[in-house]
Amino acid sequence: MDAETVISIFVGAVLAAFSFAVVAYAFVRGRQPLPVADSPPETDDQALADIFDSITTLDLEYQLGRMPEEDFQAQFQAYRVQAATVLRDQLEAGRGDPAWVLEQEILLARGVAGNAAVCPDCSAAVLEGTAACPNCGAEMAPRS
Amino acid sequence: MAELGAISLWIALALAAYSTIGSVAGKLRLSPALVDSSQTAMYAVGLALLTATLSLVVAFISRDFEIAYVAAHSDLAMPSRFTWVAFYAGNEGSLLYIATILAIMSAIAVWRAPEKFKDALPYTTAVLMLTLTFFLAVMAVMANPFDKLPFVPLDGEGINPLLTHFGMFFHPPALMAGLIGITVPFAFAIGSLLAGKTGDEWVDAGRVWGMVSWVLLAGGLLLGSWWAYTILGWGGFWFWDPVENAAFMPWLGITAFIHSIMVQKRRGMFRMWNIVLINVAFGLALYGMFMNRGGSVPSVHSFGASQLGWVFLMFLAIGVVVPFAIFIWRYPLLKSVQNLDSMLSREAAFLVNNMLLLAIAFVTLWGTVYPLISRLTNDEEITVARPFYDQVNGPLMLGLIFLMGIGPLIPWRKAGMATLRRTLLPPAVAGLATVAVLAILGLHKEYALLAFGLASFVTGGILMEWYRGTRSRHRSSGENYATAFLRLIAANRPRYGGYIVHLSVVMVTLGIVGTSFFSTQRDVVLSPGESAVVEDYELVFLGTLATPKSNRTEFESTVQVFRDGDLLDTIRTKRAFYPSFNMASTNAAIRSTPIEDLYIVPSENLPDGSVGFRILVNPLIWWMWVAGPVMVLGTVIALWPQKIRAPAPVPSPRRFAAGHRPSAA
Numbered sequence: 001m002d003a004e005t006v007i008s009i010f011v012g013a014v015l016a017a018f019s020f021a022v023v024a025y026a027f028v029r030g031r032q033p034l035p036v037a038d039s040p041p042e043t044d045d046q047a048l049a050d051i052f053d054s055i056t057t058l059d060l061e062y063q064l065g066r067m068p069e070e071d072f073q074a075q076f077q078a079y080r081v082q083a084a085t086v087l088r089d090q091l092e093a094g095r096g097d098p099a100w101v102l103e104q105e106i107l108l109a110r111g112v113a114g115n116a117a118v119c120p121d122c123s124a125a126v127l128e129g130t131a132a133c134p135n136c137g138a139e140m141a142p143r144s
Numbered sequence: 145m146a147e148l149g150a151i152s153l154w155i156a157l158a159l160a161a162y163s164t165i166g167s168v169a170g171k172l173r174l175s176p177a178l179v180d181s182s183q184t185a186m187y188a189v190g191l192a193l194l195t196a197t198l199s200l201v202v203a204f205i206s207r208d209f210e211i212a213y214v215a216a217h218s219d220l221a222m223p224s225r226f227t228w229v230a231f232y233a234g235n236e237g238s239l240l241y242i243a244t245i246l247a248i249m250s251a252i253a254v255w256r257a258p259e260k261f262k263d264a265l266p267y268t269t270a271v272l273m274l275t276l277t278f279f280l281a282v283m284a285v286m287a288n289p290f291d292k293l294p295f296v297p298l299d300g301e302g303i304n305p306l307l308t309h310f311g312m313f314f315h316p317p318a319l320m321a322g323l324i325g326i327t328v329p330f331a332f333a334i335g336s337l338l339a340g341k342t343g344d345e346w347v348d349a350g351r352v353w354g355m356v357s358w359v360l361l362a363g364g365l366l367l368g369s370w371w372a373y374t375i376l377g378w379g380g381f382w383f384w385d386p387v388e389n390a391a392f393m394p395w396l397g398i399t400a401f402i403h404s405i406m407v408q409k410r411r412g413m414f415r416m417w418n419i420v421l422i423n424v425a426f427g428l429a430l431y432g433m434f435m436n437r438g439g440s441v442p443s444v445h446s447f448g449a450s451q452l453g454w455v456f457l458m459f460l461a462i463g464v465v466v467p468f469a470i471f472i473w474r475y476p477l478l479k480s481v482q483n484l485d486s487m488l489s490r491e492a493a494f495l496v497n498n499m500l501l502l503a504i505a506f507v508t509l510w511g512t513v514y515p516l517i518s519r520l521t522n523d524e525e526i527t528v529a530r531p532f533y534d535q536v537n538g539p540l541m542l543g544l545i546f547l548m549g550i551g552p553l554i555p556w557r558k559a560g561m562a563t564l565r566r567t568l569l570p571p572a573v574a575g576l577a578t579v580a581v582l583a584i585l586g587l588h589k590e591y592a593l594l595a596f597g598l599a600s601f602v603t604g605g606i607l608m609e610w611y612r613g614t615r616s617r618h619r620s621s622g623e624n625y626a627t628a629f630l631r632l633i634a635a636n637r638p639r640y641g642g643y644i645v646h647l648s649v650v651m652v653t654l655g656i657v658g659t660s661f662f663s664t665q666r667d668v669v670l671s672p673g674e675s676a677v678v679e680d681y682e683l684v685f686l687g688t689l690a691t692p693k694s695n696r697t698e699f700e701s702t703v704q705v706f707r708d709g710d711l712l713d714t715i716r717t718k719r720a721f722y723p724s725f726n727m728a729s730t731n732a733a734i735r736s737t738p739i740e741d742l743y744i745v746p747s748e749n750l751p752d753g754s755v756g757f758r759i760l761v762n763p764l765i766w767w768m769w770v771a772g773p774v775m776v777l778g779t780v781i782a783l784w785p786q787k788i789r790a791p792a793p794v795p796s797p798r799r800f801a802a803g804h805r806p807s808a809a
Contacts, residue, residue, distance in 0.1 A: 005147055008199075012151030015195055019155055019188040023162065026181035132616030139616045 051083045146211050149199030149290040156192035156243070157280040159185045163273040171266035171339075179266050183254060186269055189276065190247040197244050200237065200289055204230055210296045213237060213289045219302035221694040229312050230303050235437060235452060236289035238320060242433075243279040245321045250276065253328045253353060261332070261345045268335030275327050278459055286452060302695060305722045305729040311371030319364030319391050323429045325357035326398055330426040330467070333419050337470050342477040347409045350422065352783060354402045359779040361395040366652075366772040377730035377745045379665060379760040381768070384533045389512045390432035393505045397425030400501040403551075406638075407491045411556060413480045414495075419471050421498065427464040428505065434460050486558040493551035500544045507536045534660070542594060545653060548646050549575075549602035552609070552639075567605075574604030592661040599650045599657075606643045633781065641782025648775035655768025658740075664761045667747070671754040679761045681742055682706040686714075688746075688755055696720045699749045703757075705735060705742060717757075719746040738766045 058075055131140060163185040170178030200213070204227040209215040217233045218226075232238040250272040257265050283289070306312075329350040336346035368388070369381035382388065401421040407414045434456040471478075484492060511528040518526040553567040578600035579593050587593060610629065617628035633640040668676045670685040677683075686702040698720045705712045717733035732745040740763040748756035 004145070008145060008148035009151070011195075012148050012155070015152060015192060016155050019159055019185070019192065022188055023159070023181050023185045026184055027177045131620035132613070139612060 047086045048083060051079050051086070055079050055083075145199045145203045145206070145208060146290045146292055149196045149203070150288065152192045152196035152199065153240075153280065153284055153288070153290065156189050156196065156247070157277065157284050159189045159192060160247075160273045160277040160280055163189065164270050164277055167266040167270040167273065182266070182273075183269055186247075186254060186273055187251050189273070190244075190251045193240070193244040193247045196240060196290075197231075200231060200240060201227060207300065209298075209300050210292050211289070212291045212293045215293060215297050215300040217300070217303055219300040219695065222300075222303050226303055226308055229307050229316075232316055232320070233303060233307055234289075236283065236287045236291075238316070238436075239279055239283045239287055240289050241317065242320050242324045243276060243283065245317075246272070246276050246279065246324045246327060249321075249325055249328050249353070249356075250331075253332075253349065256349075257332075258345070258348050261336070261341070261349060264335045264339030264341045264345065266335075267338040268331045271331035271334050272327060275331075282452060282455055286455065302722075302724055305696070305720065305725055305727055306375060308729070309371055309375045311367050311374070315364055315367035315371050317364075318360050318367060322357050322360030322362075322364055323391065323394060323432050325353065325360055326394060326422075326425050326429040328353035329357070329398075329401070330422050333422045334467055334470060337419065337474045340474070340477065342415065342474055344408055344412060344415075347405055347418075350418070351402060351405045351409060354398055354405060354422070354425075355779055355783055358395065358398045358402055359776060361391065361398065362775055363772060365391060365395060366768070366775070370769055370772075373743075373765075374732050374734065375729060377732065377747060377758070379663075379732075379743055379745065379758055379762070380659070381765075384508075384511065384528075384530050386512045387432075387435050389508045390428075390435035393508050393512075394425055394428040394432055396501045396505040396508070397421065397428045400498040401425055403494050404498050407494050408480075411482050411491060413482045413484070413491060415480050416471075416475070416478045417495075417498070419478065423464075423467045423471060424502070424505075426467065427460070428509075430456070430460040430463045488554065488559040488564070490551060490554050490556045493547055493554060497544065497547045497551060500540050500547065504537050504540050504544070507540070508533065538591065542591075542598060545595070545598045545602060545649070548649065549598065549605050552643065552646070553605050567608075570608050571601045571604035575601030589661050592657050595653060595657045599653050602646060602650050606647060609643065610640075637784050638782045641778045641780070641784070644778030644781060645775055646778075648771040648778060651767040651771035651774065655765045655771070658764025658767075659762045662763045666759045667756065668759065669748075669750070669754050669756045671752070676757070676759065678742075678759045680707055681712075681761070683744065683757075683759065685755065685757070688749060688753060690749075693720075695724060696722045699746065699755075701746050701749075701755050701757075703733065703744055715744065717744050717746055719749060736766050736769075739763065741765050 055076065058072060058079065132138065163182045166178050166182030166185065170176070170180075170182055200211075202208075203211050203214050204218055205224060207214065207218060207220060213234060213236045214230075217230045217237070222230065230237070232241045250269070253272070254265060254269055257268070261268075332346040332349045332353070336342065365388075368391075372383070373379070373381040401418065404414050404418050404421055408418050434453065437452040437456050484495070486492065511532055514528045515525045518524060549571060550568060553571070555563060575597040579597040582593055582596055587596075610632070613632040614625055614629040617623055617632055618625055621628070623631065664679055666676065666678045670676060670683075672685060672687040675682055675684040682705075684704040684706065686704060688699050688701045691698045691700065698718055700716050700718050702714060702716050704714050713735050715733040715735060718731040719728055720730075721728045730745050730747075732743055734744075735742040740761055743758075743760040743762055745758050746755050747758050750756065
């Protein structure tokens with residue numbers, strides 16, 4: 001056997017040993033249990049995305065006249081509290097960008113008074129009076 | 145190096161098989177350690193395959209002719225830069241390349257999988273690793289790139305001359321990566337079904353990896369066309385060759401998928417349809433790989449007589465039947481959360497777009513397999529040629545371009561007539577004006593007029609969207625127009641990246657229409673000093689210089705190009721003869737401008753010094769090659785990660801009970 005063959009076999013053996021070690025390592029160290037199917041972990045951003053999704057839907061319902069203002073305000077308040085909680089948790093945990101959190105809180109606060117608009121193109125929630133959607137740039141039609 | 149490569153291959157096979165079984169067993173037995181271990185094994189497969197790849201590269205660089213694959217695909221005269229091409233020039237090396245790419249993509253996909261998908265991830269890992277196990281097993285048993293010869297030859301057989309072209313550095317690897325890349329979104333879809341997560345959890349990963357496969361396939365197809373155009377010497381770029389079709393069909397399938405998945409992402413619709421589409425795309429990708437490796441139709445692209453055909457055919461059958469069985473099993477759970485509100489909506493446009501894409505794929509499939517069917521049924525092989533594809537696919541493609549123009553402009557859910565008028569009128573005017581101007585200028589070919597009109601319609605719509613968005617930002621924030629435009633694109637990358645990709649498709653359309661309807665071809669034999677006239681070019685052949693090289697003789701012919709008596713250019717075109725392959729390769733001389741290409745290729749060098757030339761004037765084909773980088777740019781923009789800010793779902797008329805915690809589905 002020449003030197004190259006010996007080195008090749010040696011490197012191959014090291015690769016095999018390394019592979020075995022990393023595969024076996026999972027059984028040696030402790031690990032959190034697998035997540036349960038019905039409760040997938042959510043990040044702050046995903047939670048906020050869900051809440052904004054619902055707020056947008058709610059606002060559209062209200063704008064289309066399918067929901068009395070009383071119900072709208074009640075549900076909106078509930079979502080606002082949920083969103084504020086997530087944002088607060090995010091800030092407290094030092095994860096969020098304070099400017100972004102503030103922006104969202106203003107959006108929510110303005111929305112309580114019924115002033116949030118919906119982009120006609122991408123449906124993002126947009127502050128009333130904004131000329132262009134900050135998400136997609138579409139022109140915002142004046143609210144009738 | 146042969147030993148290290150072979151050992152690495154077997155380690156990779158063992159790890160992939162372990163990862164497949166361990167992922168499923170760990171998930172079913174709720175054993176987190178086993179699931180973790182299987183996932184780590186998947187990462188280790190990548191390491192083992194990179195080691196095998198490196199071993200083969202070193203073997204090529206050191207010209208280790210003891211390895212049969214190296215001896216078959218290189219020789220001492222081969223420049224080192226072609227090592228990369230030689231690596232995948234044959235069955236064994238290309239399988240190793242495919243396996244390595246799949247291992248790398250799998251590792252990245254699983255590592256970057258969305259948090260909400262983690263529950264189904266073990267099944268996705270299993271699907272990915274099962275596919276990889278197949279490739280590794282085929283390699284280990286039937287096509288091992290590290291098999292040794294019983295003796296060491298003094299020199300190798302050399303690389304196929306047709307592969308010594310710049311385009312070959314990217315065309316085959318991009319196509320192979322694109323074909324195998326479809327496994328990733330497919331694995332997310334099937335993993336989702338197996339885990340009973342029949343909502344939208346897999347959509348983000350499916351979309352991203354679908355687009356990665358899409359751009360690889362599109363880039364590979366364009367580069368292949370460019371390669372054919374510049375080196376094959378017939379002046380065209382697409383022959384409807386069975387193996388070209390085999391790469392084109394999965395591209396159609398994945399194009400339908402990446403559009404349709406957007407509807408699921410935005411509206412929670414088309415859940416069943418998207419599963420069907422990704423299954424179809426995966427099946428077509430497997431068919432493409434089967435055709436490359438011993439498919440029953442001979443082609444310039446296939447790896448010669450290969451014994452692997454039946455193995456890939458079996459894998460194709462399993463890869464089509466099993467996923468559809470899983471789909472049928474989970475069918476009752478696959479309910480969309482929304483229904484189609486109106487046929488005048490973006491989602492309806494996407495649906496029709498899907499139908500057209502699948503229709504083109506079906507027509508192409510039919511044309512590809514028809515020779516086989518006719519041979520089986522009539523004992524007579526009837527080949528379907530270009531006129532069939534042009535006549536059937538041409539109108540379908542025009543319909544597709546029309547939809548590409550209106551789809552992005554009409555709103556989700558339902559479009560009112562006022563909205564349609566506001567958004568569609570300007571591009572429609574642009575399209576009609578283009579048709580009118582061209583007709584006045586004397587262009588009277590209906591299909592070409594229609595295609596140019598549609599191209600103008602699509603471009604007009606995109607430019608209008610850009611202008612409106614930029615103007616809005618400029619007015620609302622005071623940004624200058626350039627900043628406003630860039631920030632507009634950055635604010636919604638998937639959308640504006642998609643527009644850029646659409647523009648590149650328009651460019652491809654221009655090239656296809658220009659060459660299909662307005663190309664001029666002339667075949668002439670010229671002696672030194674003689675000239676020929678094609679369109680408004682006069683070509684003067686000066687002479688040929690023959691240069692013997694180590695493995696070939698090169699004939700370089702020099703031609704002067706005049707127009708209106710003025711010398712425009714002096715161009716040189718090459719033809720090389722490789723005695724060991726008994727094969728000639730050509731390098732066309734192309735004078736390329738955005739208006740037209742002057743294309744000259746020597747088809748024959750005669751003993752008396754005269755040369756047979758094929759001369760073509762191909763209008764607008766320049767746009768086709770420029771489309772490639774534009775397409776990649778658009779896809780990169782569309783895929784560039786964007787921090788989740790105010791999300792932009794489409795409102796739906798759902799009601800929530802007060803205080804109910806909404807879900808994304």
